[in-house]
Amino acid sequence: MSFETISVIGLGYIGLPTAAAFASRKKKVIGVDINQHAVDTINRGAIHIVEPDLDKVVKEAVDAGCLQAVTKPLAADAFLIAVPTPFKGDHEPDMVYVEAAAKSIAPVLKKGDLVILESTSPVGATEQMAGWLAAARPDLTFPQLAGEKADINIAYCPERVLPGKVMVELIQNDRVVGGMTPRCSDRASELYKIFLKGECVITNSRTAEMCKLTENSFRDVNIAFANELSLICDHQGINVWELIRLANRHPRVNILQPGPGVGGHCIAVDPWFIVAQNPQDARLIRIAREVNDGKPYWVLDKVKSAVADCLTATGKRAAEIKIACFGLAFKPDIDDLRESPALEITHMIADWHAGTTLAVEPNVHQLPKILAEKACLTDTEKALVDADVLVMLVDHRQFKAISPEQVKQQWIIDTKGVWR
Numbered sequence: 001m002s003f004e005t006i007s008v009i010g011l012g013y014i015g016l017p018t019a020a021a022f023a024s025r026k027k028k029v030i031g032v033d034i035n036q037h038a039v040d041t042i043n044r045g046a047i048h049i050v051e052p053d054l055d056k057v058v059k060e061a062v063d064a065g066c067l068q069a070v071t072k073p074l075a076a077d078a079f080l081i082a083v084p085t086p087f088k089g090d091h092e093p094d095m096v097y098v099e100a101a102a103k104s105i106a107p108v109l110k111k112g113d114l115v116i117l118e119s120t121s122p123v124g125a126t127e128q129m130a131g132w133l134a135a136a137r138p139d140l141t142f143p144q145l146a147g148e149k150a151d152i153n154i155a156y157c158p159e160r161v162l163p164g165k166v167m168v169e170l171i172q173n174d175r176v177v178g179g180m181t182p183r184c185s186d187r188a189s190e191l192y193k194i195f196l197k198g199e200c201v202i203t204n205s206r207t208a209e210m211c212k213l214t215e216n217s218f219r220d221v222n223i224a225f226a227n228e229l230s231l232i233c234d235h236q237g238i239n240v241w242e243l244i245r246l247a248n249r250h251p252r253v254n255i256l257q258p259g260p261g262v263g264g265h266c267i268a269v270d271p272w273f274i275v276a277q278n279p280q281d282a283r284l285i286r287i288a289r290e291v292n293d294g295k296p297y298w299v300l301d302k303v304k305s306a307v308a309d310c311l312t313a314t315g316k317r318a319a320e321i322k323i324a325c326f327g328l329a330f331k332p333d334i335d336d337l338r339e340s341p342a343l344e345i346t347h348m349i350a351d352w353h354a355g356t357t358l359a360v361e362p363n364v365h366q367l368p369k370i371l372a373e374k375a376c377l378t379d380t381e382k383a384l385v386d387a388d389v390l391v392m393l394v395d396h397r398q399f400k401a402i403s404p405e406q407v408k409q410q411w412i413i414d415t416k417g418v419w420r
């Protein structure tokens, strides 16, 4: 049975590009979001998030009448759920958005529909979602009991696109397709092949859920290794950037780059889903999270030591010292400040420092609220002239372009090796 109408629940960084991709293939797409501003923006053919090339695809889709946004689900042949899955409490997965989204589509489900969960979720979440749907619609059969004969097919298909490259990777990446039954997998693959050029790799829903968590945990553990090296090298007077460059000359060594911590709401979040379900066994994954979450405090201590040295050497009072923090975004060359360690460090410095804290962030034009009263947004040139202490936090390309001659300060904490 073909998919004439496709509904995407959650029109954020993942849902909106996905909706646009189906609409660009002339499918009728109903985007659903509880955020009225997002819905209104999209229906004007505009976008409310930053992602290269997305604006063009959304405008064309809306102008062609292939994409409409609403706040409440309407009937469709397939439903893709891409709502947030943060953690709560002591790093427990928070499925409240997924539950609300599932219960919102239940009334409009009909025999033959396909439901796909895309949100990064703990193992077993798809079965849990199927339970919510079955409880809401006892008149329909679901794969957990009816198997291949179920009225409704359900699959888990995680998203692995890289922010900033979404419109390319959404089409090119291979897709893990985890059906609750083989028939569910087949139907989900058929849906994605409407736009997918990568391969659909079939598995079951639990393996697909774990695959997403595994991908991001692998990256987090490897970043933690690099961050731990940076602490060790600082203690032993070794240039960690040179060390990693040399070690990576080995044909089978690929050490990632140290940083001020790990940001974004995925790499810093998803490994905790594995730890929460496997507290005894997931020791390395947990310790890696602790290493990465501890890095901002190590950076703050370095800044405090540098300021103490600066006070002694210059005879200035603390209130006269200017600290310049370079970068607020969670990774280079983007404007996303979500869960950014650079923002966290700048905030901690501004809270602690008696003098002026300058923030340099080429991708934002005003400071986020938590910094607005505590720091001053300035540009690179002014910061290099005015500051006594420099803190390099994000290796934006603008900062890599700073020539060594422009950096006159004696007190530099460089967490990204830009001024290595």
Ligand SMILES: NC(=O)C1=CN([C@@H]2O[C@H](COP(=O)(O)OP(=O)(O)OC[C@H]3O[C@@H](n4cnc5c(N)ncnc54)[C@H](O)[C@@H]3O)[C@@H](O)[C@H]2O)C=CC1
Pocket (backbone or CB within 6 Å): 009, 010, 011, 012, 013, 014, 015, 032, 033, 034, 035, 038, 082, 083, 084, 085, 097, 100, 101, 104, 118, 119, 120, 121, 159, 160, 161, 162, 163, 265, 266
């Ligand atoms: N942002 C990324 O690069 C990636 C995100 N993911 C995962 O995709 C999922 C979504 O992430 P993002 O798109 O970044 O989140 P987001 O926060 O950008 O977008 C989620 C959207 O869902 C809406 N929403 C929440 N509850 C809803 C409901 N009941 N009905 C309709 N809409 C609802 C929100 O208003 C928001 O617009 C998460 O599980 C995330 O871990 C996976 C890979 C990459």
Ligand SMILES: CC(=O)N[C@@H]1[C@@H](OP(=O)(O)OP(=O)(O)OC[C@H]2O[C@@H](n3ccc(=O)[nH]c3=O)[C@H](O)[C@@H]2O)O[C@H](C(=O)O)[C@@H](O)[C@@H]1O
Pocket (backbone or CB within 6 Å): 120, 159, 160, 161, 162, 163, 215, 216, 219, 223, 256, 257, 258, 259, 260, 261, 262, 263, 264, 265, 266, 267, 330, 331, 332
């Ligand atoms: C395994 C993997 O690479 N996952 C990707 C990741 O995207 P995200 O933008 O969060 O990625 P990232 O480049 O790993 O950055 C995460 C954080 O880690 C830091 N980071 C990254 C690499 C490195 O060598 N050192 C380092 O400190 C970054 O500065 C950033 O603060 O998480 C995405 C997600 O799940 O949202 C996922 O779709 C992407 O494919």
